[in-house]
Amino acid sequence: MQHPHLSRRAFLKGSVAAGIGITIAPLGSRAFAALFESRVTATPEPWASPGGARFRIDAFSKVCGGKVFARDIRARDMPGWPRQQGHAMLLKANRADHAYQGFELSSLDESLHPDRIVTAADLERDGIAFPDSHGPDPLLPQGKTPLYIGHPVAILIWHDFARYRAAKNALKFRDDLIRYGAATGEVERPPYGSFRYVRVGGDTPFAPDEFSSLKDSDLFPAIKNRRPVWPDDPSLNGDVGERGLYHAQRMAEQLEQPPENWEVFQARYTTPYIEPGALEPDNGNGWFDADSGELHFVVATQCPQEAARETALMLEGSRFAVRHLNVHPGYTVGYGSKDHNIFVYYAALAAMYGDGHPIRLANDRFEQFQSGIKRHPFDMDYRLAVDRDSLKFQIFRAHLDVNGGGRANYSASVAAVGATAAQSVYYLPRSDLATTAYPSRAVEAGSMRGYGTLQTMAATEMMVDELAERLGVDPFALRRANLLEAGMKNTQGAIPGGAIRVGEILDKAERHPLWQERHERRDARQAEDPDHLYGTGFAISQKDFGTGAEAPMASVEIDAAGRIRLRQIAIDMGTGAATSQAMNVLEVLGRPADDIKTGETDWSELALETSGNPYTMSQDEQDRLSQTPRWTPRLASPSSASNSAYYASHATREAARLVFRHGLWPAALSIWRQGIYGGQANPYVIRLEDARWVEGHLTANGMTPLSLATLAAKAHELGLITGASVHAFNRWSWASAEFALGEERSRLPLDAVAVKYGDGADDDKRRLMSSHGYHLLDRQAMRYPDVQLNNAHVTYYSPVATLVDLRVSKGSGEVEILEHYSWVECGKPIVSELVMGQLEGGVAMGIGHALLEHMPLYEDGPGNGSWNFNRYQVPLARHCAVWKQGGEILPPLSETDPAKGMGEVVMIPVVGAIVNALAHATGQRFRDLPVTPERIQEALHG
Amino acid sequence: MRRLLLGALLLAPTLAVQAADDETLIEQGRYLARAADCAACHTAEGGAPFAGGRPIESPFGTIYGTNITPDPQHGIGDYSRDDFYHALTEGETPSGRQLYPAMPYTSYHLMRREDSDAIYAYLNSLEPIARSAPETRLSFPYNQRWGVALWNLVYADALQPEDAASHSPAWQRGQYLVEAMGHCGECHTPRGWTGAMDLDHHLEGGMLAGYLAPSLKAEALAERGWTRDDLARFLRDGMSPQGSMFNEMFPVMHLSTQHLEDDDLAAMATYLLGDSPPEARRIDAHPLEELGDSARRGRQGYLDTCAGCHGIEGQGKPQVAVAMEGNTTLRLEAPDNLLKVMLNGIAAQDFPGFARMQEMPGFASKLSDAELADLSNYLRETWGGRAGDVSPEDVAALREESGHATP
Amino acid sequence: MAELPTRSLSLTINGEAIGPVDVPEDLMMIDFLHEYQGLTGSRLGCGQGICRACVVILDHDDGTSEEMRICITGAHFFNGKRIRTIEGHAERDAAGDIVALNPIQQKFIDHFAFQCSYCAPGFVNAATVLVERLQRDPLAAGELEGAIEQALGEHICRCTGYVRYYQATRAVIEELGLAKEG
Incomplete structure (x- = not known):
């Protein structure tokens, strides 16, 4: 098969969006301030001080109902839109084994019939080019079999709310609206992606690999009869694929006939089909103004750039003659489910067919279950060989089948990321990880918190715990014997970034009373309470953050009064990105940003262009393209993959540093040197590295502390750099280039920089500010990370460990979490409260994954439109040991540690810890998640 | 009479497998224990299986299901097969103590010996739980041994099922x-x-x-x-x-x-x-125009408080709330069950597989007697084929019985 | 356009008299607030009375108040009644800018209680109802956690682990002296 788009979020292509101009203006932006009673980040008292954040930057609006989600927007809120809001719904087929033969709305009162019905025939006739990456058949044509349960067949549109509501009520839950023809069986299709990662390490973990993805290549199968097929007779003399397979076969043989002193563990693990359950269901609201050819579109998305570009491409060349697209991304929440989401395009289409009316397509919760992106169920066959004497792992073989559901979303990438994460915190001298994402008739699965790693790493921790029991060794001892330490290679042959502090966490966890006293506590409680079984379990994981093609952008500007304005491309998905980005400025500029605009997408000052695919381009292609001075491998990345703390912060901090280094610092020197003989500075030696902010004032080497306002005024007066706009690119390593800043030439970890000079800048400098008010610098000696680093698949890790104490009802099989405690290492946290909040929320979501949440995949599953939170149990407070939980953030090694992403890893160890605690309580190993009361009853009582 | 009955029942196919091996017998016993719903009284909410302790409210006081795990001291560990059968069918323990008639031995006395033995085998395969169930506290005279004996006299050998011989x-x-x-x-x-x-x-x-x-x-x-x-x-x-x-x-x-x-x-x-069942009665919904005044008033109450779950036209919502159309409770002659459900609500329920019914809130504190009367008249007239004759006083009486204050 | 049966509705929202306005007789209250009043702070989460993102406070004449799930309660249920929504708690100046939050709102932000905040209106309203109840009728300190569990236990939050909501609510009640020691 073709070299696939295999890395995370590899599916974004191209950059120039059609002939349709695009403007993206977030709803929180100033242009819209007048719309809302109070701006989202306006607070009556300061939200932060030099001491830290007192509350979220957007806390006031959130707690007063003023935060505007995309869902809240109606036509009347939008300047220039007609006031009457129209509404739409999708009509869906909930059988995927018969041909679709049209629909029947005759049960609907005549007066409630839709004002407009859009079907596949309309899209065909009107030249709509639905995004390929979400195709085929956005609306199913008659005669075809639905690809999945819940496949839309029509968009129904009403021009007013009252009729829409009445009609939708009448149409809901009916199974007689769709006509079916002949039984066809499920539509059969080839896998969405299939990959294999083989590594044979050298003599030591530090020696060069014999074979690995990074050194050699990932492996790709042929596809026959919709299954991956690998060469039968691979050899060391063949091509890279054959060589890799040769090693894989050697491993397989050895696992079959292991040396005497090996224990070979084998188990199969399965994971549930999970609804992300973001409380704001998918929605969009658009108005197509045929007179001006403008489509105005409010949408809930984690990736406004992609959504805008793909919408433009979809409509280009259609009969609608769209000339301009105004996209307004609202605040939203998604846990990944609003990234690369097909819903956006249905909503845009609904607007196009609104016949002049603004049309809103907004899922209710039943519809969200029916069509929203799910977490992939994994079916995992694990084998792990360990040397009984040394306790060292020898070979790890994991073969994964991933169910991607009815539409190709990120399934291939999720399968790949899951496989490359399976090693968790362990060093594995040899490994063979094969993974295939299959289509099915289930509602599509895509990006969701954990992104495959939750599935594989939780299983790894269940395996290691069980293996320790089988070997009769302490599970901590087995873990310690196999830790991936700094400088060792991961299963792709790449060396993870920085220090690895997993051992420290293990030490802390092992000493914790929950672990130390686990047997005594269990036995004592069970003696007192014959109705329950008690147990304690532990697990640890470390997870990547980022996508291997991160492209953050930020600008920092300071006015003459010292107010700091920050623009960020990142969207705040509720986690606190706006707050933490604003706080990022504090260390460099002495106070947090006063004004922040997240989701900013107009970066015209940087004049960047892009082409090619950062994940799949050849080195030659990259070398050639990077000769173009404004080229970048990727313009923007979505807000996902736990990427704000590290990658978005990188841009914010680099921009702030430029303003400091070339604006505030020379301004300070100028003030300190005022007077004869160099003023107060003269008797001392002043060094840049000694610059310190103290209570919002800058000092160094004993100089008079200067307020930011003083410095800003001076920097402006002198025409120094008072603003910087930057773009960076990261492929498991930062791109860097040399930039001339005044007299200096510096290599910066950025690939585009534009600066602004202060009010007092002379005419020469003013003339330079010709790129939308900025002076766009010309980079030199551009270095992009080698494309081969794509095969590293991950180099950034944050570890988390969790201890869980629980009890099981002997009668009902219900599990009650009694207490839990976690450790997280995330470098230097930007705002500790936000990190702890993520941890607590992640643990809750992990509890759901381990114990509560599941649905059937197919006919009785969410695609049938009858699912809501009453059937699908998300964790409530009572499931989370809300009063009896704790956690801690490891102190950073120094204040120079980077902040690391941890939004996903926090939910992983708790899953393994729960299952391991259940083994401690019941003596049974559960390998199928969630561990429901029924499964426990089955295990306890047969 | 009793002898005759058992003779009739002997015609029925045997449920327990004769001379089964232990495993099969235990499995059989598990099935029969479920058929006999032993857990209903002998397993407490959230408690170990069959360890007793579930409170059974009776007009005479609270009776606690006993521990029937194989613990010799607190359970039935010392029971022989005969003892067990005797207790099950006669309501008397090996020590001669009379069981409270909450134990349905008046029904179980029809149980075949081999089925009792299978249940016995199953219960003895369980984990013994060394704990006594809480003590049952009844009012006089049922808290007296003679009272129980007397009570049991009234009960003894009473059930006389119909002769089975002529049936399928x-x-x-x-x-x-x-x-x-x-x-x-x-x-x-x-x-x-x-x-x-x-x-x-x-x-x-x-x-x-x-x-x-x-x-x-x-x-x-x-x-x-x-x-x-x-x-x-x-x-x-x-x-x-x-x-x-x-x-x-x-x-x-x-x-x-x-x-x-x-x-x-x-x-x-x-x-x-029956082998020839009577035809089920179909009731078509009565249109609003044909309803009485109270019921017509109740329509808006239905839209305000019920339709969100039961549907505007009473069609119900799958996995959320049952349909009113065709609902059996609306058809009962007495409105009491309906009114009590409306007053008290129903807790959320998990049904087999992935089926659910959502919690139904009680409306005792939200709706007045008159509103509830109108509402029940609307429901019963529209979908129950009943007259709209529920009065606010009827509601008040049930409200008081259920211990709810007037809102 | 179809004639859908309507009915006149008057009520008080956040102290302001609304109506009479003709709205469909089977309109749910959440749709009335969202589509007819432009008040979108009460969130539609499940639409089925489960998640409680939509709850508002219904004020009774006797000074008591209760939570109402407006996604399953008809608008006309509230005819002649008084409700408070999330938009109505904070004290505002003449320009509409927030001057002070209610104690629950303040503690929620101090504790970083919510993340995306979609569920926050429900939590604010439920905790406010609890605090107001305890102001009329304080409880023993030992009953505090149970009372919070009772008040907030059915509310769904998908971002947080509920910890900060619970701790913040406890802090408000303790600081107001509504949980008596001993």
Whole structure:
């Protein structure tokens, strides 16, 4: 098969969006301030001080109902839109084994019939080019079999709310609206992606690999009869694929006939089909103004750039003659489910067919279950060989089948990321990880918190715990014997970034009373309470953050009064990105940003262009393209993959540093040197590295502390750099280039920089500010990370460990979490409260994954439109040991540690810890998640 | 009489497998213990299986299910097979103590010896739990040994099921499951002042924890819309087009009927509705214009407080709330069950598989007597085929009985 | 355009008299607030009375108040009644800018209680109802956690682990002296 788009979020292509101009203006932006009673980040008292954040930057609006989600927007809120809001719904087929033969709305009162019905025939006739990456058949044509349960067949549109509501009520839950023809069986299709990662390490973990993805290549199968097929007779003399397979076969043989002193563990693990359950269901609201050819579109998305570009491409060349697209991304929440989401395009289409009316397509919760992106169920066959004497792992073989559901979303990438994460915190001298994402008739699965790693790493921790029991060794001892330490290679042959502090966490966890006293506590409680079984379990994981093609952008500007304005491309998905980005400025500029605009997408000052695919381009292609001075491998990345703390912060901090280094610092020197003989500075030696902010004032080497306002005024007066706009690119390593800043030439970890000079800048400098008010610098000696680093698949890790104490009802099989405690290492946290909040929320979501949440995949599953939170149990407070939980953030090694992403890893160890605690309580190993009361009853009582 | 009965029942197919090996016997016992719904009283909420402790409210006080795990001191570890059979069918322990008649030995006395032995084998395979159930506290005279003895005198050997001989094998098996194992009559038969079943009105409906356990007679079931298929489905799934189980019937499904074989459930339905069942009555919804004043007033109340879950046209919502159209509770002659549900609500319920019913809130604190009367008249007239004759006073009486204040 | 049966509705929202206005007789209250009043702070989460993102406070004449799930309660249920929504708690100046939050709102932000905040209106309203109840009728300190569990236990939050909501609510009640020691 073709070299696939295999890395995370590899599916974004191209950059120039059609002939349709695009403007993206977030709803929180100033242009819209007048719309809302109070701006989202306006607070009556300061939200932060030099001491830290007192509350979220957007806390006031959130707690007063003023935060505007995309869902809240109606036509009347939008300047220039007609006031009457129209509404739409999708009509869906909930059988995927018969041909679709049209629909029947005759049960609907005549007066409630839709004002407009859009079907596949309309899209065909009107030249709509639905995004390929979400195709085929956005609306199913008659005669075809639905690809999945819940496949839309029509968009129904009403021009007013009252009729829409009445009609939708009448149409809901009916199974007689769709006509079916002949039984066809499920539509059969080839896998969405299939990959294999083989590594044979050298003599030591530090020696060069014999074979690995990074050194050699990932492996790709042929596809026959919709299954991956690998060469039968691979050899060391063949091509890279054959060589890799040769090693894989050697491993397989050895696992079959292991040396005497090996224990070979084998188990199969399965994971549930999970609804992300973001409380704001998918929605969009658009108005197509045929007179001006403008489509105005409010949408809930984690990736406004992609959504805008793909919408433009979809409509280009259609009969609608769209000339301009105004996209307004609202605040939203998604846990990944609003990234690369097909819903956006249905909503845009609904607007196009609104016949002049603004049309809103907004899922209710039943519809969200029916069509929203799910977490992939994994079916995992694990084998792990360990040397009984040394306790060292020898070979790890994991073969994964991933169910991607009815539409190709990120399934291939999720399968790949899951496989490359399976090693968790362990060093594995040899490994063979094969993974295939299959289509099915289930509602599509895509990006969701954990992104495959939750599935594989939780299983790894269940395996290691069980293996320790089988070997009769302490599970901590087995873990310690196999830790991936700094400088060792991961299963792709790449060396993870920085220090690895997993051992420290293990030490802390092992000493914790929950672990130390686990047997005594269990036995004592069970003696007192014959109705329950008690147990304690532990697990640890470390997870990547980022996508291997991160492209953050930020600008920092300071006015003459010292107010700091920050623009960020990142969207705040509720986690606190706006707050933490604003706080990022504090260390460099002495106070947090006063004004922040997240989701900013107009970066015209940087004049960047892009082409090619950062994940799949050849080195030659990259070398050639990077000769173009404004080229970048990727313009923007979505807000996902736990990427704000590290990658978005990188841009914010680099921009702030430029303003400091070339604006505030020379301004300070100028003030300190005022007077004869160099003023107060003269008797001392002043060094840049000694610059310190103290209570919002800058000092160094004993100089008079200067307020930011003083410095800003001076920097402006002198025409120094008072603003910087930057773009960076990261492929498991930062791109860097040399930039001339005044007299200096510096290599910066950025690939585009534009600066602004202060009010007092002379005419020469003013003339330079010709790129939308900025002076766009010309980079030199551009270095992009080698494309081969794509095969590293991950180099950034944050570890988390969790201890869980629980009890099981002997009668009902219900599990009650009694207490839990976690450790997280995330470098230097930007705002500790936000990190702890993520941890607590992640643990809750992990509890759901381990114990509560599941649905059937197919006919009785969410695609049938009858699912809501009453059937699908998300964790409530009572499931989370809300009063009896704790956690801690490891102190950073120094204040120079980077902040690391941890939004996903926090939910992983708790899953393994729960299952391991259940083994401690019941003596049974559960390998199928969630561990429901029924499964426990089955295990306890047969 | 008793001898004759057993003779009749012997015609029914044998449920327990003779001379089965232990494993099979235990499995058989597990099934039969479910059919007999032992857990209903002997497993406390969240407690170890069969370790006792579930409180059973009776008009005479609270009776606690006993520990029937194989613990020798607190359970039945010292019971022989004979002892167990004797206790099950005669209500007397090996030590000669009389069991409270909350133990349905008046029904179980129809149980075959081999089935008792299988249950015995199953219970003895369980983990022994060394704990006594809480002490039962009854009012005078039932807290006296002689009182219990007297009580039991009234009970003894009373149930006289219909002669099975002329019926189909399914009917016969259904009779055994309904009368002996499932002891359905214990709740669905009215009781006199002694607490004993009024056997002249066997299965004609009894009061239980404030609710009517409605009549299971064939004509009454058909009148309320039941078919054999729906009834069997109701027992298995806990829900059917006629509604969903609530109150004391819900745990019966949860612990017992959902685990029974489809054939057995069909047999129970056959027994209850007869080999030639009466036709189920269909009731078409009455249009609003034809309703009485109270019911018409109730329409807006329905839209305000009910339609969000039960649907604007009473169509219900899958997995959320049952349809009003075709609902069996609306068809009961007395409005009491309906009113009590409206006053008290129903907790969220998990049904077998992935089926659910959402919590129904009680409206005692939200709606006045008049509003509830109007609402119930709307429901009963529109979908129940009943007259709209519920008065605010009727509601007030039930409100008081249920211990709710007026809003 | 179809004639859908309507009915006149008057009520008080956040102290302001609304109506009479003709709205469909089967309109749910959440749709009335969202589509007819432009008040979108009460969130539609499940639409089925489960998640409680939509709850508002219904004020009774006797000074008591209760939570109402407006996604399953008809608009006309509130005819002649008084409700408070999330938009109505904070004290505002003449320009509409927030001057002070209610104690629950303040503690929620101090504790970083919510993340995306979609569920926050429900939590604010439920905790406010609890605090107001305890102001009329304080409880023993030992009953505090149970009372919070009772008040907030059915509310769904998908971002947080509920910890900060619970701790913040406890802090408000303790600081107001509504949980008596001993």
